[in-house]
Structure formats: C-alpha cells, structure tokens
Amino acid sequence: MSDQPHAILTVSAMSAADSFAIEQGVDGRRLMQSAGTGVARAIMSRWAPRSAAVLCGPGNNGGDGWVVGEQLRQAGWAVTIYSAVDRQNLTGDAATCAQEWTGDIHALSDCRLKDHALIVDALFGAGLNRPLEGEPARLSSESQSFDGVCVAVDVPSGLSGDLAPLDGPCFRADLSVTFHRLKPAHLLSPGRQGCGEVVLCDIGIPDGWSETAHPCAMLNHPDLWELPGADVETDAHKHSRGRLCVLAGGYGATGASRLAARAGQIGGAGFVTLLSGQGALNEIASASDSLVARAYDHDADFGEVLADHRASAAVLGPGAGPDERLKQRVLSACRSQIPLVLDADALSVFRDEPDRLFEALHDTCVLTPHGGEFERLFPDLTEKTGDGNKIERTRLAARRCGAVVVFKGADTVIAAPGGDVRVNVHASPRLATAGTGDVLAGLIGAFLAQGQGVYDAASAAVYCHGDAGRRLGMGGSVETVLSCLPQALAHVGGLQGRKAALQRLMRAPV
Template sequence: MLMLPAGPPLLTPDEMRGAEAAAIAAGTPALVLMERAAAAGTAAIMAFAPRGRALVLCGPGNNGGDGYGVALGLRARGVSVDVIALAPPATEPAQTMAARWDGPVLGPETLADTHDTLIVDALFGTGLGRPLPPAAEALLAALQGSGPVVALDIASGIDALTGEAHGQPLAADLTIAFGAAKHGHVQGAGARTRGRLVVADIGAALPDVPIHLVSRPLRGVPAPDTHKFARGQLLVVGSHLATGGAAALAASAALRSGAGVVTLAGDAATLPNAIMRRDDAAARTLLDDRRTTALLLGPGLAEDGRSRDWLNRALAASLPVVLDAMALRLADPAMLAAARAPMVLTPHEGEFRALFGDIGPNRIAAVQAAASLASAVVLLKGPETIIAAPDGRVLVNTHASPHLATAGSGDVLAGIIAGLIAQGMDPFRAAAAAAWLHGEAGFLCGPGLIADDLVAALPSVLASL
C-alpha cells in the first residue's frame, strides 16, 4: 500500500502577493523580503551554475529589485557582474536595493559578448499580464542562445497564472521561485521555459490552497498475514484480439503495482500467467463479488454494443472505476454525472476536448471544471499531468520523462491507477501517485523504452521508495 505525502503548494500570483502583504502587515518590511529573496537567489545560483561572469537584467519593478540584490550577492562571491536596466526602479524597496549597487548600470544597447556569462533574468516577474515592452523583447531576442540562464521568480513574459507567453521569453536553465511555485510554472510555455525549478523561502507564511505538486510516494510494508484478496481484486474489461495488447498492458501494470488479483474479461492474445481470464458472463459476477475492489474499463475496447453494455454496468455499480481510452469516447458528461460509481477519468487532450470542450490557456482551471462537471477525478495526461477532484483539489505531476510518449504508455498508467485503487487507495491520491510512478519508470527505462518496459520497471520503482 502506498501513501502520498502532501506536496509543495502551487499558488496563484494573487495568493503569493497576499502572503507577502500579510507578512508586511505583520511587521516584516518589504525590503527585508527582497533581501531574503536576493540572498536565497544568490545561493541557488552559485549552487547550480557558478560562473566568473554574470549579466543581470533588471526591470523597473520588484523583480528588478531582486535582480540588484542578486547582483550584489554574486559580486560578494567573487563574480564579475554587469547590470543592464530597462528603466529606473519604480518601487520603494527596488529603489533602495538599486541604490546599494555602486557599479555601472548599463542600457540595453550596450549588450556585448555574453560567451560563458551567466544571464540572470530579473526584468519582469509574476505580476506581468501584458505583452513585454519592445525594449525588453529586443534584449531577450538578442540573448537567445546564451546561457546558462537563471530566471528570478519566473521567465520574463510568462503569465504566472496560466503559463502563457507574452512575447518570446528567454528559456531558463534554472528558475528560482520566491515563496512558492506558481501555477504558471507548470503550464504551457511556463513549463517549457522554467528549466529546473527551485523554491526559495522568503519567510512569508503561505495560505492553505487546494492545489499542490505531486510528491514522491512512500511505500508501506504489507502485514505478515496479508493475502491476495486483502491486496484487492481488480477486474479489467478488454476486448478483441486486434486491440488486446492494450488491456494486457493495463492488467499487467495493475498486478505489478501491487493488486492481489487481476482478472481480464476479453480476448487478449498473450497474458502473464498470473492474470486470470474470464468470459463476460463469469466476469459480470465479479461486479457483485464483495472481494472485487475496483474496475478498469477502456484499454483495448471496441466501439460496439458489448463495450457500451459494460460501460453502463460499470457506472451503475458502486465499485471505483477507472475509465480510459474507448470508455471515454463512449461516455458523455451527463452519463458520467449520473453514475453511482466513484470514477477516475484519464483523458489525453483530444479525449478531454470531446468530453468537456476546449481546454483554453489555463489547464488547471479546465481540469478543475471538468472534475466538478463529471463528479469524478479527472487526470489530464500531458507533459505536466493535472489531476483534479470534484471538490476542487488539484495535484500536478511534473515528474515525467518525454520518452513516455509512446504507444501503450497511457494503458500502463491506467493500470497503475486501477491497481492502487484496488488496494484501497483513495482514487484522487491513487491517480496522482500513479502519475509519479509512471514518470519514474519512464526515467528508469530511458530512451528507446516501449510500454512493456514500463511494466517491467515497476518492481524496481516500488522497491526504491
């Protein structure tokens, strides 16, 4: 049985500004928060990409003030630092921090050779919700291809709520998020430009929020007297031989994830000997078997009457059910909302749009709305997997390898989710833990992996927890 500890919170820009305002109201000056950010940023930079030269790009707001503070910190560490400013600082703490910088402040037109120079992007932070000024666009364009790049709080031009790009941000190798990671770090262009993400504590108490990153699961030790049915019985409904491999992958992944008994209803050509096989009549009796703890429907299903019958039976039962692939294409929101069964839906983007409409720029908000509409846990697959519960809670998994983009990978993920639920894990946490395990298997297998490799890697992944 796995446990999923609480992961780091993801805040909106407004929530972070509220936390900072509360700290200031409680007696911590804004300048002190900026000094803490600068010290933490300097330490993170020196640990990640120490260089003899650095170029710090400072904007007119508090992000620029952080930049002046980092420039001071790097220089104190022996780094040769140049500062380029778009405009004079406009906020009081940034003005104070800039006044401490006694080196030259250059204009964008003075940009010289940046070979082997660390670029620190402190032009615009999490408050930007408009296109970048032309001067900033030109400066960032001139620095494309330079490196390494460190973004303070977020890459300039990225919307910290949606992750949308306003212009052409400079992709960072390291992003130092002050206080907490923001929604825009894990969505859209924000996810693609953040590089490694480090969160720096600035001493502002964070609010309780319903959205977090997925943490590394913890593995419990089975009781000495456990038995296979105590570890859960899962029924997987597959279909004909042409697509039977998908159901076999899912069933195998569920068994490897720790489910005690996995039974497949369908015609998969090749199955591990440990997986039971039943015809439909025998499999339907398992819906009323008190030892059956979960159901998986979708991988390998055909678009036919049999599949629709199984879908109707699954939704009318009280068993937790994972719906994937064809099961999602056969369903509709009204059918899902009327279901008795606790559900996990695992759509990719196309399946999501067919069920719930356009995703829009804010993927987190879209998945939240879908989970509420369907009264189900919804897991939207992608580079960053977003898992939402009907009550508004969201977990975002960024622990994934691009090598997972291969046929059958989603079937394995569905099987892991169902296997964890069969063992008694809450469906919301099971979906999130499965996304992490799936990602870790992808990293372990590396380039050239096929979905079968992910199943084979699961024991090693679980043993490492």
C-alpha cells in the same frame, strides 16, 4: 518551509503571502534581500565567475536584480547592470536596494547579450499581465540564440506566473529561481519548458501564510498520500488484497488490456481477472502464464458480471473498441457502484454524448484522458476555448463530471470533484510511448482494489508510474516500464517508511 511545502500559488496568492509576512513584521527590504541572495547563491553554486549582465526592471523583480548584482560583484564577478529606468526613479524597497549598488549602470538599450557570458533576467516577475515591448522584447528575442547562461528571477520575463497567455516574446532560461512556493508556470506546459531548472528559495515568510494565501493546487508528492500494499498483513491472502477486473479487447486486440492487467498485478491487487470474449481466451493464455482470463456472456449486464467476479475495482477501455457495446458496458459498470478506471476507448465512445457518461458516473470513478480525449469530453475546456490554465480546466472538468479526472501529459493534473488538485511532474518524456497509459490505468485500478481512496489512488499511481518512467534509458518500451514498476514502488514505499520512522523517533520520550 513547513507550512504546506508542496503548495502551488497563483500570482495573487503569492502577493497575499508577501503581505502576510509584512503584516507579521517582516520588512519588505529583508524579503527582497533574501530573494536576491538566493538567486546569487544558486548562480554561484553552478557556475564559475564570468562576465554577467543583470537586467533590472522597474519594480520589485528589478529590486531583486540589484541585490543579485551586488552579491555577485562582492564575490568577484564582473557585473554590469542594465536598468529599464533611471535609478533615481525607482521607489520603495527596489530603490533602497538599488542605492547599495556601486558598480556600472547602463540603459537597457546599451545591452548586447553577446558581450556577456551570463545574463540575469530581473525585468518582470510572475505578475506580468501584458506582452513584452520595446527593449525587453528585443532582449528576449536575443536570448533565444544567446549561447551563454540565462537565469530568470522568479519566471522568465514575458511569462505569466499563472500561465495566462501573453501572446508575445519570452526570455528563455537555463535556471529559474523562484521564491517561497512554486507557481503554475513552473510546472505546466509550455511555461515549464522555458523555465529550465527550477530552484525554490525560502525568503523567510512565516508560517500561517496559507490562512490568507490559499494554494491553487499541490505538487503531487508521497507526503500527500499512503502507498497501498507497502505493508502486507501477515494473514493476508490473494482475495483480501483486492480483486481487480480488466475488460479485455477482442481477438487480436488484447495487448492494451493485458498491459493494464499486468500493472494491476505489480501494483498489488491480489487477484486480477481479464474478462474476455471466448475467442480471445487462447490469445491471452498464450501471452502470459500469470494472467487469468475468464469468458463472460456478452449479452449479460456488465455490472452483474463484475459482481459475479466479486470485483473490488475494474478497468474499462484499453483496447476495448469504441462501439455501442462498450458504451453499454461502461454505463452498466457505473450502475454497479464498483470503483472504476475509465480509460482510452471507454472515454472516446462518449465523444458525441459526454453528458450521458457524466450522469452515470459516481464518486469512485477515475477518468484518465490524454489531451485528445479530454477535448472530446470537455470541448469548452480546452487550451483554445477554456479560461484558465490546465489546473483550472481540470478542476472544472472534475466538478462537471463528478469523478476524479487524471488529465495526462508531461504535466499530469489530478483533480477531485470537490475542487482539490495535484500536479505531477515527477515523470519522464520517455513515457511518451504506446501502452504506458494502459499501465497507468491498471496501476490506479490496483490501488483502488486495495481500498485506497479514489483521489489518493490516482495521485499515488501517477507518481509511481512517473517514477518508473524516470528509470527508463534509451530504447525503453512499455515492457521496460512494467519491469521498472517494482523498483519505483519500493523506492516510494521506502521514502514513506523512513519518514514514518523518523516521525516516531521524534515523538519518542527522551
């Protein structure tokens, strides 16, 4: 799968990829056999033989199911196929594959999931565009309380591959086996939670498919960007590695900005400065020996303050207090054209006039909203009011504001103004604790300060932040996230270093 291995495909793009394969001489039946065999292998590698029910729909997803059933039967499993239509009424490749089945066939209405230990849901694939009805709806409801194993072919039936709302019942899955490339439903909430473990199966679509089947986004991965700071020049000094400024909160509210500053230090910025009011200097100094705090004139133009400190990048918002003074500092910082990360209060302060912020932003700004902040800035692009899934809504938001948008969550989406989008699921639910967003803002700031492009800086920081989260155990806090960041950075840097070494080896003359 060398052709864009991290691509995410919509249902229509996947259909185009299938069509491309057939145009290139790959037989449709061969694609179906490869898909069904891939599902069967995934099942057999995880579970011992047991009573299995394969639920086959009327189309190609059902055709995959007939192949799964035959593969399991040949491996010694006790398999019963329940078909939504009479086998004689099937057409195309599904009909051909169904004719190879030699075991029992029953109608869907005969199926009681409790009579089996494993079910294969091959009723409807990712292209479903209507709610389940009748027997499929009944069986999907039964699957919610079924205490055996549920395996979905492509996506659980009742779920659209594009994650368009179907407003109806949906099968649950312990395992979903999809083909060629991931679909939005495998990555975005709430579809991701219903898919269980997701396995991607190569079915033999030849390279070149992406010329006609354009990805809607990319799965965020270290293959797509370089980690800044992995290699430090021998003559580097603290100022050459970038100067990051973080706007501190007032007295008693400096914790969030201190977290951002600490993440900036760990992320490799050579000199990190907390810009503080006079009253908070002692609080910052007493909290950490390593953080540098400098007082600034609250009446001064904040862009000039950043210039005076020779800032390579700045983080504004964590713990800053959403008042008119912050609003003016954000607008002034934007005028300076310094790369900026705007987080938390720096976003919320514009809730009543988001267009004023958008007009001030430039193309080296990053906005890092969580769901509530996104809704306040883009009220017409929410799940309830906007069209499309989170990928499309974030893409529209980035185009509208002219900056990179990092829409945080279990499925963090990073979008650039030009339309490029990456989806990050390399993270952990344990990151859902206070302060972790401040750490992410500081890490993005550190990468920007080191000169990385804004889209890649955001993508790399989100991935490394998520990798640190995956290292958390029970009782982990934001302080633990900070302590795990060096390990995460070393891990990602090591991955990229080993890949680069392998590529050099492959290019070396024999």
